[in-house]
Amino acid sequence: MRALAREALALVCAMILIVCARDAAAQRTVTVWHPYRGAEQQAFDQVLQAFERAHPGVSVTTLAVPFDAYAAKLEAAIPRGNGPDLFVDAHERIPSYLARRIITSADTAIARVGSDLEPIALEAVQSGSERYGVPLALKCLALFVDEELWERAGRPSLDSLESIARARAALPPSAYPLVYYASNAYFHSAIVHALGGQLFDPQRGTYAFDGSPAIESLTFVQRLLADRVIPPEVDGASVTPYFRSGRAMTVISGPWLVGELGGGRRYRVVVLPRVRDGGRVMSPFVTVEVAFLASNARAPELANELAAYLASPAAARVRATVGRQVVATQSVWSEPELANDAVLAAFRRAASRGRVMPTHNNMRLSWEPANQAIRRALRDPRATRVAIDQGRRRYEDASRPLPAKRSPLPLQLALGLIALAIALRSVQRARDPDFRAAVKRSMPAYAYVTHAVVIVALLVVLPLVLGATTSLYAGRDGALEYVGGANYWDIITARGGSLFASGTFYAVLLVTVLWTVANLALHVSIGVVLALVLSRPLLKLRAVYRVLLIIPWAVPSYVTALAWKGIFHRQTGAMNAILSSLGVEPISWFAQFSTAFAANVVTNTWLGFPFMMVVTIGALAAIPKDLYEAAEVDGATPWQQFRHITLPLLRPTLLPAVSMGAVWTFNQFNVIFLVSGGEPDGATEILVTEAYRWAFTRQAQYGYAAAYAVLIFGVLVLGTRLLERLTLGKQGGSK
């Protein structure tokens, strides 16, 4: 009996062990995050499936993260153990990820495949004595040539931009010898490099887009524009339609263009040409796509193994043939399938002539100033030098030395005193019999509000307060140190510069106020006029009109903001199509403040008038009809009725709607960010978008951004107070 029991026990134990062992095997999961789409995603999934097949009991979970949220999501998730084991990103983020301690050394993974990886790619992931991330693929620019146009132009030499420019005469006026995103620093840098300059000095870690190479590169492109070698105002999105419709003999673009071209046109890809005849060749920046090993990984061993597998010849073959990647694994390039792939081979040659994107932390700060300098110089050639100087100033602004660290003691002391005062005051009040009676009377109300108070305090107020507290800290890339009020001081004094220079708090505030006033005026006037028309008793089709007119309110605002941006596009926008059908010259909407601001206002007016219209319709319906009848009996004209009955009775309902609208418009992020994006030169930026830029595009200076947010809050509180006092005064006077 006992033996049986012992045996049974042993059996149970064995079963548990087996189940556990199987569970442990089944539980081996590795999580991968990536930003891929389309063919690249397809290839990546295929590779991961092959990895699963080769490793029974291992499952790979993937997440394709939208590009906008990628970095923020990684930086939030990994330190708290919610992140992936492995993720794919560009090598230039290494210093930032290292500063946040979200990646670990990839030396062991590289040791398995290292000798097979491109040397420049390995160099790119080196930081100090260790290598971070396994290089997967290289991305850079190359020259796409439309065979048909090239033949029509008499097969001109593609050896230099100057020789390409000479094809102008041989091409029809609607076609251009060269099309590329000329106003973008990533594209422009290839020219700067050929002329002996650079955007950024990686050795010294400083901005370098100035001096004679910068001026020479800009005057060169200005001449291409003036000679109609390149079309005006091309952005990243409008290159493809030029090529697809056969209006671009050559195009400078990256590997992503291949996927968009389809089979419509016969083309080939070659390396970038020289700039001048006999001069140096253009040298594009090379970005290395890397598989990063996350710190805090749950399956670090598996992640290591997977990273090595991704770079192995078997995986690289799939990524190259299916995903069209210029893989960093050398041995697959000798295989016939890839060796005969002219497009991929051309990109590989282009990468070998390129220069690896510097990983210095300040490199990422150089883009915005350089972009603005280039755009301004191309718009206005006389301002080339001014534009370059302005770029440098902007860079210095963004890379300002951090304020000195301070002891948080005064703050703690002040907070302690405030807490003490509050405590004393509450004790004092608790003793006051009147107050106790009032609290007792309030008891029934508390039964209704307590839960709301707790939840709102925890999930709305607390995060906001925590966010606001960040404004007392400074640091880049998440390493924050207490600096007291230094952020505020820097913002308010414009760091010693002119207070109303472009980009200062005051200049942006002025634009924001102008923006709010213009929008509210349009919202209210359009809304009220439409409501009055819709409220006419005998109007036909009223319901139809009303339904159609509230459409803008029902569509998600980020969709319509992007639609409006498209409408105002210089080349492909409907607005210019309408103008040109009326015989008016097309307008570069985002090239000067007035039109860019107008484009923003039109978009936001479109979004906001239905709200005011609906509020007004309701308010009109609430006005008693007998008032008008009495007025008519007294012989009042329609205008007098409007002036003395409608307007005064609309005011009480409209005022709260207007003050709410003012707050919303003041903080309207989507429209500014998506329509003008601050163009030109950040002139149409409002305070909220400026705060966003400090937080997300200028090395994550969260403290500075938070100080902006607190100042916005202060301005709004003061502003609404003022508005209230003004309107209350008026109301009192009119009564």
Add this chain to the structure above:
Amino acid sequence: MNTTRKGPFWLEPLSHFVLIVAVAFALYPVLWVISLALDGVQRPVARAIPWPESPSLDNFRAILFARGGGGEWLFVRQLTNSIVISAATALTAIAIATPAAYALARFPDFVGAKGGTKALLATQMFPGVASAVPLYMLLDKLRLLDTRSGLVLVYATTAVPFAIFQLRGAFETIPKDLEEAAMVDGATRFQAFVKVVLPAARPALAVTALFAFMSAWNEFILAATFLSRESAFTLPVALQRHVGEYDAAWGKFAAGSIIVSVPVMALFYALQKNLVGGLTSGGVKG
């Protein structure tokens, strides 16, 4: 303006003219998005009249029938997520806001009412740029990260301040006599609130719920930050994936936009009768 029957003869045509111009303005960008979605080309082309160059339904097909890594039908999963999250947000926001708004309307002088209202107003003025990271940490602490409930909680609480203002205004317009009559008949205040006041405030409740629903339906930054499984994504997050750093599949984005917009527009129109009555009774007073 003159709301009497008479008026000069040109008033009627003028009204229609004004309305038609306004409707054209309101519809133009929408038609543009539709034409882009129906076009096989992924890039916009300059045209004054929004009409697709080569009409096809490919973009819609690509969005509707996308499959995830595990072979699951992503669109249906994400649509379900969006509906569940938005509906739960609307219900939660209403559940939190209604009693609080009632208390503010009926006991306007309770201790803390003034301060509370000011604090609520303040939350509307503080830009949200800075609060995403603290929220992430909070949800992580509450073990609600990467769950629908966590997202619902965040959306609902951000919708609560505006909902309270809306509903307080609505409750203020409901005559006190109604509840007092019920209380004379023996109902408690709570019973009177549930049985008398709430039914009377139905239009405002519907509109407030609609706003909470819409804000949750359209949000994508927090959703993309908090959710870590593709099958858990909401529709706007999935939609955002079509816009990349250097390139964007505009046709697919437009088709996705239309699909995302249709349900919320349908809801909007179903409730639009309430919109007029429900909104005006609200209003924010500090």
